[in-house]
Amino acid sequence: MNIQAMAQDVPVEGEHTVEGIDFITSGDQYLTFLLAQEQYAVDILCVEEIRSWEQPTKIPNAPSYIKGVINMRGIIVPIVDLRLKFNIGKANYLETTVVIVLTYQSEEKSRTIGFVVDAVSDVLNVESVDIKPAPAFGGCVGQQYIDGLINSENKVVTVLNVAHLQQVEKHRLQG
Amino acid sequence: MSVDLSQFIPSFLEESFEGLELMESGLLNLKPGDNETIHSIFRAAHSIKGGAGTFGFDSVTEFTHLVETLLDEMRDGRREVSSADTEILLESVDCMRLLIEAARDEQDYDHDKVSTTSARLSETLGGQQSTDSDSENESNVNKNDGCGYNIKFIPEHSLAKTGNDPIFLFSALAELGELTISANTEELPALMDIDAQELYFSWELTLITTAEEAEVIEIFEWVEDECLLELEPIVNKANEEPTNNISDVADGVINELSVESSLGEIENQEVLASTKVDNEPETATGEKSKTSKTKAKADLGSIRVGVDKVDSLINLMGELVITQSMLSELGNDFDMSKVERLTSGLEQLLQNTKEMQESVMRIRMLPISFAFNRFPRLVHDLAIKTGKTMELVISGEQTELDKTVMEQIGDPLVHLVRNAADHGIESKDVRLANGKPEKGTISLDAYHQGGNIVIEIKDDGAGINRQTVLDKAIDKGLIDANAILTDSQVYDLLFEPGFSTAAEVTDISGRGVGMDVVKRNIQALGGRIQVESVLGKGSTFKVNLPLTLAILDGQLVKVGTETYIIPLISIVESLQIDNQLINRVSGDMVLYRLRDDNVPVLPIYQMFNLETECTEIDKALLVVVEGDGQKVGLMVDDLLAQQQVVIKSLNDNYQQVSGISGATILGDGSVAMILDIPGIINMALEQAQKIQRVRTDGNSNVAAEVCL
Numbered sequence: 009m010n011i012q013a014m015a016q017d018v019p020v021e022g023e024h025t026v027e028g029i030d031f032i033t034s035g036d037q038y039l040t041f042l043l044a045q046e047q048y049a050v051d052i053l054c055v056e057e058i059r060s061w062e063q064p065t066k067i068p069n070a071p072s073y074i075k076g077v078i079n080m081r082g083i084i085v086p087i088v089d090l091r092l093k094f095n096i097g098k099a100n101y102l103e104t105t106v107v108i109v110l111t112y113q114s115e116e117k118s119r120t121i122g123f124v125v126d127a128v129s130d131v132l133n134v135e136s137v138d139i140k141p142a143p144a145f146g147g148c149v150g151q152q153y154i155d156g157l158i159n160s161e162n163k164v165v166t167v168l169n170v171a172h173l174q175q176v177e178k179h180r181l182q183g
Numbered sequence: 184m185s186v187d188l189s190q191f192i193p194s195f196l197e198e199s200f201e202g203l204e205l206m207e208s209g210l211l212n213l214k215p216g217d218n219e220t221i222h223s224i225f226r227a228a229h230s231i232k233g234g235a236g237t238f239g240f241d242s243v244t245e246f247t248h249l250v251e252t253l254l255d256e257m258r259d260g261r262r263e264v265s266s267a268d269t270e271i272l273l274e275s276v277d278c279m280r281l282l283i284e285a286a287r288d289e290q291d292y293d294h295d296k297v298s299t300t301s302a303r304l305s306e307t308l309g310g311q312q313s314t315d316s317d318s319e320n321e322s323n324v325n326k327n328d329g330c331g332y333n334i335k336f337i338p339e340h341s342l343a344k345t346g347n348d349p350i351f352l353f354s355a356l357a358e359l360g361e362l363t364i365s366a367n368t369e370e371l372p373a374l375m376d377i378d379a380q381e382l383y384f385s386w387e388l389t390l391i392t393t394a395e396e397a398e399v400i401e402i403f404e405w406v407e408d409e410c411l412l413e414l415e416p417i418v419n420k421a422n423e424e425p426t427n428n429i430s431d432v433a434d435g436v437i438n439e440l441s442v443e444s445s446l447g448e449i450e451n452q453e454v455l456a457s458t459k460v461d462n463e464p465e466t467a468t469g470e471k472s473k474t475s476k477t478k479a480k481a482d483l484g485s486i487r488v489g490v491d492k493v494d495s496l497i498n499l500m501g502e503l504v505i506t507q508s509m510l511s512e513l514g515n516d517f518d519m520s521k522v523e524r525l526t527s528g529l530e531q532l533l534q535n536t537k538e539m540q541e542s543v544m545r546i547r548m549l550p551i552s553f554a555f556n557r558f559p560r561l562v563h564d565l566a567i568k569t570g571k572t573m574e575l576v577i578s579g580e581q582t583e584l585d586k587t588v589m590e591q592i593g594d595p596l597v598h599l600v601r602n603a604a605d606h607g608i609e610s611k612d613v614r615l616a617n618g619k620p621e622k623g624t625i626s627l628d629a630y631h632q633g634g635n636i637v638i639e640i641k642d643d644g645a646g647i648n649r650q651t652v653l654d655k656a657i658d659k660g661l662i663d664a665n666a667i668l669t670d671s672q673v674y675d676l677l678f679e680p681g682f683s684t685a686a687e688v689t690d691i692s693g694r695g696v697g698m699d700v701v702k703r704n705i706q707a708l709g710g711r712i713q714v715e716s717v718l719g720k721g722s723t724f725k726v727n728l729p730l731t732l733a734i735l736d737g738q739l740v741k742v743g744t745e746t747y748i749i750p751l752i753s754i755v756e757s758l759q760i761d762n763q764l765i766n767r768v769s770g771d772m773v774l775y776r777l778r779d780d781n782v783p784v785l786p787i788y789q790m791f792n793l794e795t796e797c798t799e800i801d802k803a804l805l806v807v808v809e810g811d812g813q814k815v816g817l818m819v820d821d822l823l824a825q826q827q828v829v830i831k832s833l834n835d836n837y838q839q840v841s842g843i844s845g846a847t848i849l850g851d852g853s854v855a856m857i858l859d860i861p862g863i864i865n866m867a868l869e870q871a872q873k874i875q876r877v878r879t880d881g882n883s884n885v886a887a888e889v890c891l
Binding site: 066068 | 745790791792793831832833835836837840841842843846848852853854855856
């Protein structure tokens with residue numbers, strides 16, 4: 009399922025909308041997913057695709073949260089288990105376990121990394137003003153990974169910073 | 184109809200650089216009386232000048248004109264070929280390169296250098312000085328003073344038949360400035376006589392513009408054979424005072440672009456010929472066009488491929504199509520009786536794809552002469568700079584190498600050649616005193632060896648003084664004062680950062696920056712460098728490079744659940760372990776006796792932290808590999824197939840992993856890691872050192888941790 013293509017394929021007014029998802033939007037769209045019982049979100053434009061979990065090829069001597077690499081149409085994509093990285097919940101691999109492949113285009117190059125999460129849940133339309141800064145009261149997820157919090161109905165969704173998710177990976181590993 | 188010339192600029196640039204190379208190598212080999220070489224140099228210069236004129240790179244044209252004049256004198260035998268002239272011409276080639284590069288990047292160039300060289304050229308030309316000042320005058324004339332032109336445009340009647348439409352010309356002109364058009368309808372015949380396809384008008388145009396003459400002429404470029412065109416600058420009265428004599432010249436010299444193409448008349452043909460000739464210096468001397476529309480990228484990323492290579496590819500393509508149709512035919516109503524045909528078809532397919540792949544890879548291969556070409560000049564310059572006499576001998580320049588490797592090997596090679604010239608070759612006196620020929624020799628050689636290409640840089644100079652290197656290394660604290668090193672280990676010290684044995688620092692080399700970079704660059708290409716040296720006789724640097732970076736022959740091995748690929752090239756042999764040949768020595772170091780050698784055994788599962796049932800050494804298989812001159816035995820569970828694999832980088836989305844040189848995708852779509860043998864050996868050494876250190880500290884806990 010290529011979410012990016014879907015997101016760009018916004019029907020013009022008058023066309024039918026895909027059921028359940030409101031495509032005529034303003035603001036940014038975020039893909040939300042579950043880690044343990046908590047909701048997290050990433051900018052939907054970074055999402056390359058969502059894959060079901062498959063056993064990747066291990067990378068020797070990599071940290072435990074780097075599960076290995078997979079072949080995504082000829083591209084070698086490393087897989088990071090976010091549950092292990094953030095130390096949230098248990099790293100069970102079930103039917104619903106999915107890998108969200110994110111591509112982030114930084115100035116020099118683009119990197120594509122897959123992140124293991126418990127399940128994907130929804131697409132949120134959010135105005136940038138509605139993203140509130142997160143209070144710095146600890147939690148497992150490092151402050152640098154968090155862009156802010158969104159209130160969605162009676163739940164709170166953590167917006168993750170894709171750039172940091174991918175960049176910090178590197179520093180951690182080298183250190 | 185105006186054609187966008189800019190699309191041809193890349194090929195012009197490519198050709199020009201080739202021409203410059205030709206000129207350079209010609210000049211280096213130039214001997215008095217060698218007319219053939221002079222001719223070829225002249226031709227190269229001439230086509231660069233012509234091309235530059237067409238594309239409006241006026242600075243190039245102007246400069247090349249001087250070079251051409253000098254060459255012309257040599258060609259006609261009016262001037263003897265002297266080394267001084269050759270030097271000036273070589274410098275001029277540099278300037279031309281500078282100018283062309285500046286034109287390509289639309290950037291400014293080093294005016295001082297160019298003007299000094301052109302002054303020297305003019306000085307050398309001496310008698311020709313007057314023509315130069317003429318051309319300067321012309322260039323002043325051509326520089327538009329901002330008023331515009333009166334243009335008389337009398338097309339032939341058949342102009343419209345060749346697909347040209349005056350309206351396009353006029354609208355193109357109108358883009359340059361304010362255009363007034365008046366048509367002359369005198370020639371219009373009576374209605375009865377009109378041929379609808381003929382053009383009977385002529386026009387007088389007044390163009391108020393700041394554009395230069397060349398630009399205006401360019402618009403008419405495609406119709407100039409079919410019309411009478413007169414172009415006359417409107418001279419601004421206010422500006423007339425300083426340009427009095429120039430406007431005289433203007434009347435006389437330029438704007439006579441009258442070209443007739445009625446071939447029957449010999450006279451007219453002469454006019455045509457002479458205008459063509461006149462034309463060149465005109466465009467040539469025009470001022471540097473500020474509006475040149477070049478947008479060529481610095482690296483064009485194109486390669487020239489021999490037609491034979493493309494032809495063979497097309498042949499293979501044809502075969503592949505035939506095989507494919509055969510297979511799909513077979514699949515239409517398949518039953519078990521056709522299995523045999525299917526297997527043979529699949530075999531054919533395999534053959535086809537293999538050949539196709541080789542053929543495609545060959546397209547990326549270029550003869551190494553591309554990288555070697557710059558060295559004759561380099562050595563020539565170095566000889567002058569250092570005051571030594573030396574010659575360069577190049578062999579094996581037809582050896583082919585992958586384009587990417589070629590691009591990246593250039594700089595390291597330059598460095599090695601410089602070193603050979605600067606440190607290797609001794610001065611004349613020293614050489615004579617040592618009973619060597621006065622002239623030093625640096626030789627560059629390239630050849631294939633297995634799946635690798637070897638480039639040798641050899642000099643017959645002083646060689647490397649082992650003791651000096653050792654002293655220096657001890658001095659710099661790189662090694663222990665009482666360390667015992669083999670020759671190759673000593674020479675490896677040369678590649679340490681900040682290491683230089685040159686007695687004094689020169690501007691050529693000796694700062695100790697570089698050799699480490701050379702080694703790093705070569706390693707980054709998957710290659711390695713070796714040094715051999717005999718004191719007093721000379722040294723040899725051997726660069727070993729993989730033929731291509733994209734594909735590798737590999738042996739698939741199994742460790743636990745994982746599949747790894749060992750590059751076939753580094754495998755010495757694979758064997759079943761014989762228990763009696765296993766020795767445990769000096770505190771749990773496992774050695775395997777391979778004939779006379781003792782090969783250390785590295786258990787992959789332990790190094791990569793994998794789980795496997797095959798932890799007992801006598802149940803496993805041993806793959807003996809060699810890297811960096813060291814043999815080790817890799818302990819693996821099982822040997823699988825041998826196959827060619829396409830190397831994919833882990834770096835793109837992840838990072839370098841020690842012990843792994845890349846990844847590949849296997850036939851079933853899964854990813855497998857390619858082992859980096861020198862990397863694994865280094866890893867094992869580091870781990871061993873850590874363990875040793877920890878053990879001597881008496882801290883066994885940590886040792887266990889590192890072990891795992």
